[in-house]
Amino acid sequence: MAFDGNHGAPWRRLAVVIYLPTAVSFIGFGAIIPLVPLTARALGASVPEAALVVALMGIGNLVGALPAGVIADRFGEKKSLVGALCVDILCLLTCAFAPNTWVLAGAVFVTGLSGAMLSLARQSYLTVAVGLEYRARALSTLGGVFRIGSLLGPLMGAAVVSVWGLQAAYLVAAGTSLLAATVTLALPDLPMPEHQPDEPVQMLRVLRQHARTFATAGTGAAALMLVRTARDALLPLWCEQIGLDAAATSLVFALSSAIDMTLFYVGGSVMDRFGRRWVSVPSMVIMGLCFALLPFAHSVAAVALFAAVLGLGNGISAGVVMTIGSDASPAVGRPQFLAGWRLTTGLGQAAGPLLITAIAAVAPLGAAAVTIGAVGLVGAGWLWRWVSEPAIPDH
CATH class of the missing domain: 1.20.1250.20 (MFS general substrate transporter like domains)
Structure with missing residues (x-):
């Protein structure tokens, strides 16, 4: 095919x-x-x-x-x-x-x-x-x-x-x-690139050529991944801290996940019509504020509200990290660039639970939530500064 x-x-x-x-x-x-x-x-x-x-x-x-x-x-x-x-x-x-x-x-x-x-x-x-x-x-x-x-x-x-x-x-x-x-196996074959390189593309060369992109937009995307993964660790721990049992915790998390799962196409449509910043930045602001205010949630209703809003912030951002990376990827050396992009953002993803663990070891869990919230808000400003918007054709 x-x-x-x-x-x-x-x-x-x-x-x-x-x-x-x-x-x-x-x-x-x-x-x-x-x-x-x-x-x-x-x-x-x-x-x-x-x-x-x-x-x-x-x-x-x-x-x-x-x-x-x-x-x-x-x-x-x-x-x-x-x-x-x-x-x-x-x-x-x-x-x-x-x-x-x-x-x-x-x-x-x-x-x-x-x-x-x-x-x-x-x-x-x-x-x-x-x-x-x-x-x-x-x-x-x-x-x-x-x-x-x-x-x-x-x-x-x-x-x-x-x-x-x-x-x-x-x-x-x-x-x-x-x-x-x-x-x-039925996947259509991609067309051959118009300009084939004279010699094999070297991974290290691609990484060096695009180091600035990884350090700027890539850092912002890594921060987004960090804040995303923090939900999986912080939300259940906070539920446990305020005395919710396992069943109630599961329902709270299911509510967040259900809202998260239904919004991916909405986020993609907004990005295609208005630009990548109009999803990445609001997503970070929403999740950052939720985490910063989480220490004030001391009831099932309050935690469920925060969980729902976290699901909103995470849901609209589905695919945004991949989209920003794809926008920045070059025609020659695209797989190598995307490999570096995925490594950069993957480090951010891995850092979320580690940061929560490190802070919770020396301070109350609320301090970890506020720290993640700060990462989200600072990351929102960083993304606004460094994410480049592609010239999207008018519909």
Whole structure:
């Protein structure tokens, strides 16, 4: 199936070959992520060891960012996607039949590597395949698909485990990756670049050429990722601190996630029509204020209100980090640039829980919330200063 070169509204035709396999594979991964620590414990790991096994997936995602750019440039986005999904299948089967914690840990780490490849290749593909006037909506929809998979995956995992046990969940996830790989084979081939470089593009050269972009817009995007991930850690901890039980905490978080999941297309439409700042900056202001004021929430109703507004701020920003990165990416060396972009923003994502942990170790939890709020507000100003708006064609 060849790419037809039509960059307009027909980007929605990519729904079956991009969004469907993404949703299917993310549902599979969403099903097994909560089960990894349980599997590690069943294999004899201590609680700290089980936590480390879980962390290896995120570590693998960071470690794999730059190699993913090299692989995508060498083999192309379509082959990279199919290859990464095949690696996932092997890793999930290994998890299902892991004889000990070491084997499980290795498989989990490699899934992080392949996850970096999948994320980069999808972003790079859509950057080329979709016209600039529809780019934000296409990438926001991709971000929304991630959220849907993350929500539905644990529900599917719970259903599978309750009937067939832990091992079956990994087998089902391997099946979803197989289905995703099969559908991805139908992905249209991208057109060849008009100007082919005379020699292979070097990763370090691309990173050096665009170091200023990573240090400016990339830092702002990393701050956005930091504030986003803080919600997952801070909200449950604050619920626990004010005395809410696990059921009430789950409902509060579900409310936030539900609002989050429904707004991705709205954010993409605003970005395409008015510019990237009109989503990235309000998103940071909304989340920053919520975190700064969270210490004043001492009831279920108050926490639920803050959770809902956090969901609003996070939901409208779905895909904005990918969109800003795609806007800044060069025609030559795009996969390498996006690899550096994903590494920069991934460091921000990893820093959120670490910052909360460090502050909570020496100060009240409220101080951590206020600090995250300050990062959000300062980050909003930083994004307004450094995010460049592309010249989007009039509709």
